[in-house]
Amino acid sequence: MSSVLESQNTLSHAHADILALRKDFPALQQDVYEKPLVYLDSAASTQRPQAVIDAVVTHERTNHANVHRGVHQLSQRSTEAYEGAREKIRAYINAGSCEEIIFTSGTTESINLVAASLGKSRLTDSDEVVVTWMEHHSNIVPWQLICEQTGAQLLAVPMTPDGELDLDEYDQLLSDRTKIVAVGHVSNALGTINPLEQIIAKARDADALIIIDGAQATPHFRIDVQALDCDFYAFSGHKMFGPTGIGVLYGKSSLLDAMPPYQGGGEMILTVSFKETLYNTLPYKFEAGTPNISGAVGLGAAIDYLSDINFEALAQHESDLLSYATTEFIKLPGARIIGTAKDKASVLSFTLGDIHAHDLGTIVDREGVAIRTGHHCAMPVMEHFQVAATGRASFALYNNRDDVDRLILGLQRALELFA
Amino acid sequence: MNDLQELYREVILDHNRHPRNFGELEDANRVVEGVNPLCGDRMTLYVKIIDKKVQDIRFKGTGCAISVASSSLMTERAKGGSLDEVESLFEQVHEMLTSDITGSSINLENLDKLAVLSGVREYPTRVKCASLAWHALKSAIAGSEDKISTE
């Protein structure tokens, strides 16, 4: 009995620690339209804690120089900071080596890199690439482009009415023609958390390569790429409390090694002559040109920040917010939740009567509440649910129940205005 | 709350609830599709132009209150107008939506009922919603049966 109490105690301590994180985010301490800002658009981009802002500023003020190129002091510091960030990321996602951590400008570039490079080396017109109806456009269009170039077929796993992937259909789509399966870990438009273990195991059975779009997963869970056993995992710094313009592609080194470069330029070569160019080793082969150095440093600081967080307590906090928001929202007349998967990240996508999402967005904005409205770069999802647009409130570690109350108040205003 | 009421004036809410000239126009000789990629809204504008006059005009599609009301108000006003009149109306509405009225030559009185759209100016992210239909009309008059987009 006492041990149950004790563990409840530790958990409530951990929860208090989570609630205290909000004060680390200076952007959240401001008013908009003379009301305290309620930021519920973290799925589009999270705010940054002071520690990340400081790390970027310090780097810019004192350590900036190009990386890997100079013998001088600043270039050494800059290189150390850049490579230091790579190592932090490696350790955080449990990759086998730093060769497997490629810095990109974000998830979009990470996926384009894999698609272009694998497309060139692996796809023919008798092959198939499998994506899903739930994907963000950035995990659809790069595959469409590469399929056009190679003649491969693009297939999409459909969704159930709740917004879960239809795994029976997935089984049907897989065959010996399947070369690549590209799936989102968490849907940005619906919040659905996909059963990756099952999805990856089935792709393995079909001998397909598996690429995970993790853009929406990294702010909520700690990823272990070896436990997942995916071939590639893509994510963005700015969705996990880091800067924009920096992201990561994790790839198994055995695969990356065999893949042709994505872009050509400096950094990615060993020697260049007009007869022959020798490519650099991993990960540099895929990092052409001067990288986003301060972005990488900022992402490293975000990883440090996340490393101190109790993810079990965070999961409980976010699930509490989502269920509170869901309960309060469905009390409103005309409330409809888009995406009711059993396993959901803290994303509430919705419509309210026949008030257009765009109008809802404007009205709650004037109440100080920032939500996203529109198709969320996932037009097939909108088509599936037969809606033109939804409102989306997405919750991150710094949100609390007051934020939910303010959202509901804002939506009530909209109902009054449109009554 | 006051400035929200500036945007969502009664006339706008009414035209959103009961859009005028809504639906297809079978004998239209110009059909233009307008898309607002930001929110995924689509509208199709049907215009019947005879003797340099807008004989008839209708629209259909989905959109936010601003875009539906703007379309509805536009069709109401443009119907029966000469192409020159409609063209000049476009210019005036465009200026009303995008520029600061004080000190500008725009006379809101000329615009009559359309002046209710002036509140949109304070909402830069919503200007495209209000102007979509007008761009579609302009391209219908220009004779192109194209898809137009607010981007």
Ligand SMILES: Cc1ncc(COP(=O)(O)O)c(C=O)c1O
């Ligand atoms: C699921 C998902 N994938 C990919 C992306 C693209 O990320 P980025 O714009 O950072 O490249 C996003 C961002 O909206 C996303 O939510």
